[in-house]
Amino acid sequence: MIPWIGQPLPRFEDPPLLTGEGRFVADLTGDASFLRFVRSPVAHGRIVSIEAPEGITAFTAEDLREVRPIRPLLHRPDFRPIEQPVLASRKVRFVGEPVAVVVAGTPEEAEDAAEQVFVDIEPTDRVVSAPEAIRPGAPAVHDHLEDNVVVDARFETERVDEVFSAAAVVVDFDLRSRRQNALPLEARGSVAAYDPRSGRTTLTASVQSPHVVRTVLADLLGMPESDLRVVVPDVGGAFGQKFCLAPEDVVTAWVARRLRTTVSWVEDRRENLMSSFHSRDHHYRVRGAFDADARLLAVDADLLCNIGAYSCYPVTCGVEPLMALAEFPGPYDFRTYRVRSRGVTTNTCPMAPYRGVSRPVITLAMERLMDLAAVRFGIEPAEIRRRNLITEFPYASATGLVYDEGSYVESLDRAVDAIGLEDFRARQAAARSEGRYLGIGFSVFSERTGYGTSAFAARSMDVTPGYETVDLAMDPSGNVEARLGASPHGQGLETTLAQLIGDRLGVEPARVRIVHGDTDRTPYGWGTFASRSLVIAGGAARLASDRLRAKLAAIASAELEAAPEDIVIMAGRATVAGTDAGIEVAELARLAYHSSHRLAAGMDPGLTATATYDPAGTFSNACHVATVEVDPETGGVRVDRFVVVEDAGRLINPMIVDGQLHGGVTQGIAGALYEEILYDRDGNILTTSLMDFLPPTLAEVPTIEIHHLETISEATITGAKGLGEGGTIGAPAAVINAVADALRPLGVEIAEVPATPSRLRRLVSESERIPA
């Protein structure tokens, strides 16, 4: 199997996971004591007192005075910082906020102890929704922010009003996206061990970014990073929820140091649904101006994002509103754009990035705009997209983002063919005459991936992520170890990087070990998030492999008495091109360590190489199409077919790519039809079990049909683009457009997701033409 790139190798990660050999935080508690957090039952209030009975070990904010509050920061004038104490101090700001922690020998005893802690809170007025929070006179969640606005960003090109008044057609609509929880199968958790001999503390945690966690722990606890080690074992899903700092992890590390022992915190599902992180609670008002040929001229958008009670570290609560502002135009070519995007604090669980971040919602908004306009012009949804998609590259958007080469129109055309649009329209018409409602929905989008320091610096983050470093070493037996700061947790990166490295060094991927998730063993890096690891860590691995390959070629050229440029390294051998002369790579490795006297003068012994990669970023693209049947009497929706035409550049392992898409699309269908976190008017969360928060199961998700395009752009050195989030970004728009298409004869428009059965049924009943 040469080259290794492009092979659907089974994942090296799977055998241990599938045979019960996986090791997650909850498997690693050993003889640790257990922590249990006492959480606020009140959305907003003043803490009057906290009392623990005799014999219970409990800590409160009073005990943690030396711990600094979490203070995520953007250096921009339209951002106002807010602080979060790791345990609530004086005030509570959402139901589920940790106010105290107890320590006990078992999880059961810890729960019994937590129940006995008496927390007296004097409730005050609270705000739950974003529109409510910006109303004059609304209660302030943070005393220094009277209007509750944390981010208020604007962008405006010239002539917006002029273009709108001259437009042939103006489409305007509202869109409400309900709040989701990323719902990793394994909830959060950590084990903190204080070692009295070295004075060091090791935090074994279910996180996405071990070095960032080490940095922030050191900052908040006031200690040098070298006294901390962060280890990430197997992680049962994260999806962004474990990228931002859990205040509970800070408390866990603090308790271990305070008691000079080992303690663990294992979050349960109820805590996770209530008080980890939520996402995507947005209200949009959108206008689009079109010329007489259905070409989009301008967009005017007002975006309001509920960011919850606190800002998340390190990306801050600006991540949703600012991404929505910058990336709203998506794959469409228009130059006139006005947007105001606000992040508003409320007495609800804080927000953090979740797979796709704002893009599932902004893609839904742009794709609704296209479909609503297509209806006004009386043309097919595919046709209006064809007229408006970008076709020339590199393309600079209205907000200045530069798109590398993609296949936007091609992906749409392939999707139209794959779904059989004409046949579908015929079936749809026939079904309607029988009183059945079928619909089809398209979603074309760009996915910004693999962006490095320059892109993050543009956000003015106090902590600016971006690059990745890979340390590579071939040992004397010819096996390779790659150590990286990226922190894969289900993406299959151990396999894909082994393919990339094996390809360059002429060794089988099974002989390449990827080491990650341990700050004592790996170079500083930013972890795995934002569809970056294959592009950036993969680029660094490629660069380091090139350096190591050059050294192998140099040693081989001396041994084989040939010019270095004539050396071919492949399938475990270095040979002289066009001859039978050759030497095993493993023999070169042994020579480099054990016979260094034979190396050329000035050449260091051993085989190691280090490289860092920090690209500007690349856009992958895709078209999703869904067909659905809606039951207007119950409001039930069945997704019949789901087609993805994906272009993520060069595929390193196509099977892993397909797996990413299957999972992503399923989470997108979840957002379109099933999952929503609900609060009552008093800020009590109503969805704290999986009886109420409803991820779809295999029974609700159709077979996902995947087609690939491979546009190789110059933006990355491997030719690969990221695609970790695309499934989730594109699917909601495809499903919702299909539902809207199905119900169009009933005069129904959808302005809220998820489109649950009760919402759809209400829309149908409210429409004048109830089916007979």
Next chain:
Amino acid sequence: MAPGYYTPALMKPAPFDYHQARSVAEAVTHLGEYGYEAKVLAGGQSLVPAMNFRLARPAVLVDINPLDELDYLEEDGDTLRIGAMVRHVTFERPVTEGPTGRLLTMAAHHVGHLPIRIRGTFGGSLAHADPAAEWCVIALLLDAELSTRSPSGGRDIPVEGFFQTVFTTALEPEELLVEARLPKLSTRTRVGFQQFSRRAGDFALAMAAVAFESDEGQVGNARIALGGVSDRPLRAGEAEQALEGQAATEESFRAAAEIAALEIDAVGDIHGSADYRRDLVRALTRRALEQAIAA
């Protein structure tokens, strides 16, 4: 409960004592001793999650899983006798010939997921009295009679009046439900069962079970039972009456479904309002009647 007096996040049960019963008599003795403090553990598919959330905090669990004497199905003339410990999965294939067995099979496939059907019990479901439980609706539809044992002997209870409100029945704390007797439907009876849930295996937002005899296209002995729409399973008595003697047509089914939707006292929750549940009753009742006549 005053604000600040409880902790809203717990996932392990509060402490409890556990007794494994080796006979019905022993189980009943425990119930007599502990009264309201005791809970009977049958399949545990509802009780154990409720305990983990600390919504249920029994001081004592009386485990009746060892009681093979309650795991039986017997045909007794025109009556099907179901021991309280018969597991849901048993009904996935017809346990008796004719419409009664068919109806039980239709309903069984909607009960939770396979692991739940393997553990959960018929008697446990009736005693738990979830308003969206399939067996409660079927028992009501078929006019079941229930038997209990208690320290003072035991009694027979007609199903009408047994379900009082959510998770509340006519059972006294020292009573153990031991048997349900279902009068079998006549062989001429047609049956239908329809439900709507958010996902496969979820509790239904509404369900309709119907049975009626059809003689030359005329409806007789019409029964309609509804679940998931109120605080307990309901019979749609007015709709049943409206259907009686009518021709089995789309119009009469539609009219009966409309009456059913209006006569019930529907309740709302986060998954759907009371009005939405009426809409579901209207659709599902009509579909169950159509399903019955089409079979």
